[in-house]
Amino acid sequence: MKTTFGPQKLMFPCPTGLVVTGTMEKANIVTIAWISLLTSSPPTIGISLGTKGFSGSEIKKNGEFTVNIASVDIMVEADFCGITSGRDTDKFARTGLTKMKSKIVKSPIIKECPLNLECVLFKSGMFGSTNHFAGKIVETHIDTDKLADSSDYTTFDIAAINPLIYIGGAREYRKIGEKVGDAYTIGKKLFKKH
Numbered sequence: 001m002k003t004t005f006g007p008q009k010l011m012f013p014c015p016t017g018l019v020v021t022g023t024m025e026k027a028n029i030v031t032i033a034w035i036s037l038l039t040s041s042p043p044t045i046g047i048s049l050g051t052k053g054f055s056g057s058e059i060k061k062n063g064e065f066t067v068n069i070a071s072v073d074i075m076v077e078a079d080f081c082g083i084t085s086g087r088d089t090d091k092f093a094r095t096g097l098t099k100m101k102s103k104i105v106k107s108p109i110i111k112e113c114p115l116n117l118e119c120v121l122f123k124s125g126m127f128g129s130t131n132h133f134a135g136k137i138v139e140t141h142i143d144t145d146k147l148a149d150s151s152d153y154t155t156f157d158i159a160a161i162n163p164l165i166y167i168g169g170a171r172e173y174r175k176i177g178e179k180v181g182d183a184y185t186i187g188k189k190l191f192k193k194h
């Protein structure tokens with residue numbers, strides 16, 4: 001049996017992304033769970049940002065931002081950035097998170113986050129009361145100690161990255177579980193059945 005609830009904003013799991021806007025001198029961090037890759041060529045990422053916060057206008061003003069994936073190690077800091085505003089809080093100072101210079105964009109990346117994407121605003125638009133920003137990913141940083149082969153980004157160790165997972169609806173954080181199969185492969189088990 002199933003039951004229905006009409007239209008709800010329910011989705012899980014979500015990554016816990018920390019979006020940094022501004023510059024090395026004056027940067028802000030906003031916690032974002034509504035985040036998704038949009039296109040593969042060029043690699044583009046989409047984020048949904050409510051209009052009440054400070055960060056949307058910063059992205060519009062600067063045309064650049066970084067997306068930093070939080071690990072479980074910085075759960076408290078990540079949550080803090082989602083319950084305070086850059087309008088009246090210096091979130092880097094309050095959390096102790098470390099700004100690192102990006103290679104291409106002016107907005108810094110966060111050292112403590114294992115994955116960092118430098119983004120240039122590609123398109124933006126309003127869906128209802130939410131700003132949607134599509135950012136072209138112009139650089140990707142990964143901690144080398146989380147890679148088996150430092151010349152191949154796909155060799156990351158997801159257990160070492162230990163991403164902080166957000167469960168919408170329940171409003172809780174979780175960590176990743178164990179591997180259960182190989183994607184694009186395990187489904188081939190059914191190939192012969194038809």
Ligand SMILES: Cc1cc2nc3c(=O)[nH]c(=O)nc-3n(C[C@H](O)[C@H](O)[C@H](O)COP(=O)(O)O)c2cc1C
Pocket residue numbers: 016028029030031032033034035048049050052053054055056078079081082083084085086087166
């Ligand atoms: C786990 C978590 C996920 C969140 N996801 C989003 C999101 O996807 N979009 C959004 O607009 N706000 C989201 N928020 C709320 C913003 O982070 C919050 O409004 C923040 O205070 C805005 O900061 P700013 O004013 O510095 O931009 C989230 C908060 C938390 C704690």
